[in-house]
Amino acid sequence: MSEYLIGAGGWAYFSVxxxxxxxxxxxxxxxxxxxxTYYQVPPLAEVRKWREMVPSSFEFAVRAHRSVISLTxxxxxxxxxxxxxxxxxxxxxxxxxxxxxxxxxxxxLSRSWISDFRDFISSADFDGLRPAIEIRGVRSSKLPPxxxxxxxxxxxxxxxxxxxxxxxxxxxxxxxxxxxxxxxxNIYQPTDEELKEVDSRALSxxxxxxxxxxxxxxxxxxxxxxxxxxxxxxxxxxxxxxxLASLQDVLGEDAEFPSTKQALIDxxxxxxxxxxxxxxIRVGEVLHRLPDKTYLNVxxxxxxxxxxxx
Numbered sequence: 620m621s622e623y624l625i626g627a628g629g630w631a632y633f634s635v636x637x638x639x640x641x642x643x644x645x646x647x648x649x650x651x652x653x654x655x656t657y658y659q660v661p662p663l664a665e666v667r668k669w670r671e672m673v674p675s676s677f678e679f680a681v682r683a684h685r686s687v688i689s690l691t692x693x694x695x696x697x698x699x700x701x702x703x704x705x706x707x708x709x710x711x712x713x714x715x716x717x718x719x720x721x722x723x724x725x726x727x728l729s730r731s732w733i734s735d736f737r738d739f740i741s742s743a744d745f746d747g748l749r750p751a752i753e754i755r756g757v758r759s760s761k762l763p764p765x766x767x768x769x770x771x772x773x774x775x776x777x778x779x780x781x782x783x784x785x786x787x788x789x790x791x792x793x794x795x796x797x798x799x800x801x802x803x804x805n806i807y808q809p810t811d812e813e814l815k816e817v818d819s820r821a822l823s824x825x826x827x828x829x830x831x832x833x834x835x836x837x838x839x840x841x842x843x844x845x846x847x848x849x850x851x852x853x854x855x856x857x858x859x860x861x862x863l864a865s866l867q868d869v870l871g872e873d874a875e876f877p878s879t880k881q882a883l884i885d886x887x888x889x890x891x892x893x894x895x896x897x898x899x900i901r902v903g904e905v906l907h908r909l910p911d912k913t914y915l916n917v918x919x920x921x922x923x924x925x926x927x928x929x
Contacts (some may be wrong), residue, residue, distance in 0.1 A: 622828040623821075624678060625846045626650035627838040628797070645673040648842065650680070652797070652832040653713070657682040657721060660705045666712040679713040680751070680795070680830065681706060683720050696739055703743050710748055717795055717830065718748045719778060724756025733766050740773055751795040753778035759788035781820045782809060794826040799834045806836050808891050811854040811899055814845050856893045863921050865893040869902060870917045880909045883920070 627633075630644035630651055644651060655661070669679075683706040687699055710718055726732065752775045754762065759779065767788055770777060777787035782798040798817065800807030809817070821829045833842040840857065848854050858865040869892045874883065888903025906920075908927060914920050 623831075623849065624650035624829065625831045625833075625842050625849070626652065627833045627842050628652045628654040631655075633839055639672060641669055641672050644839075645677050647839075648846070649674075649676065650678045650830060650832075652680045652682065652719065653709070653715075654682055656706065656709055657685055660684055660702075660709065663708060663712055666709050670713050679710075679715040680717040680719060680832065681710050681713065681715045683718055685721065685723075687720060688722055688726070696735075696742065699739055700742060707744075707746060707748065716747075716749055717751050717776070717793070718745075719795070719797075720750055720752045722752065722754045728754070728757065728763050728766060730763075730765065733763060733769065736766075737769050740769065745773075749774065749776055749793060751776040751778040751793075753797060759786060762788055782813065782817050784820075786820065787824070790824060790826075792826055793828045793830065794821055794824050795830045795832070796821065797832045797834055802889050805834050805838075807889050808835060808837055808857075808901075809841060810891065810901065811844075811848075814841070814848065814854070818845065818849070853897075854899070856896065857891050857899055858893050861893045861895050863924060866902065866905060866924075867917055867921050868892070870920060874917060876916050877913050879913050880906065880911050883909075883914065 626648040627644075628651075630641045633640045633644040633647070635643035641651075684702045686702045687706065689699075706718055709715070722728075750773065752770060754766075754777075759777070769775075771789060776791050776793050776795045777789060778795045778797060779785040779787055780799050781794075781796045782800045787794065796817075798809075799805045800809055800813075817831075821831070831842070831845065833839075833845075835841045844854055844857075856865075858868045860868055869890050870883075870887060874887050878886075884903050884906045888901060888906055890902045891899045892902055892905075893899050905924060909920065909923055914923070
């Protein structure tokens with residue numbers, strides 16, 4: 620394997636005072652997925668500025684505008700090709716090698732749609748770009764054979780979420796995975812063990828290039844955790860403290876009170892805290908031990924857990 624890139628879906632929320640978010644992001648990571656282009660194509664002048672803000676070795680991947688897929692009917696193909704051409708221009712300005720194409724779960728993968736998609740793809744000039752196609756709502760083993768054949772014939776990367784155990788339907792020289800995890804949408808924080816499993820699954824593909832695009836709700840922190848693990852063999856802590864002090868830090872971020880035990884579990888249980896310097900567990904594992912009542916503040920939660928551990 621020659622490359623292993625770790626990053627996240629965008630830089631807008633990577634905040635460092637006095638520094639442009641993309642500049643500060645590029646100091647921490649060497650890859651980013653441009654997620655906003657799925658919703659609106661930015662002016663090329665702005666895109667060129669992005670490229671100028673980052674090191675020459677920094678890599679972008681670009682999401683094609685959603686109209687590229689929604690306009691694949693023959694009567695709309697010309698509009699889809701225009702949208703595709705705009706995505707290519709963004710890729711060229713960023714020197715991006717991968718163009719992500721999203722097929723929503725609402726699409727029926729009928730023979731008619733596959734035929735229209737084949738006609739569209741055969742008309743599109745990828746001009747050296749690698750398309751990474753993500754087909755939502757259908758497991759790899761359930762994809763229509765004729766669609767798989769089309770994807771292989773056009774050297775498409777099958778993009779899946781390997782954090783959910785969804786491996787690509789076929790081997791490729793590039794693995795491109797968008798990580799959302801096992802929660803509702805992206806509300807999830809992977810444990811150290813789950814990140815190790817993600818790494819193991821990626822390496823098992825024998826791809827020459829692995830690209831990890833994190834989309835968990837704490838994508839920057841979780842991407843950094845995997846990157847540090849790959850560099851040092853050890854996962855970093857998620858807080859400055861350990862034990863119940865760490866749990867208090869996590870709950871103190873945004874837990875709302877008064878709150879019932881179940882509401883705390885529902886809203887905070889997906890997070891991690893540091894039980895000691897080398898071990899993290901999910902907050903819900905501890906909150907389940909609480910007496911079933913309404914809590915007025917974080918201190919009351921911690922006091923209740925302390926009394927149980929005495």
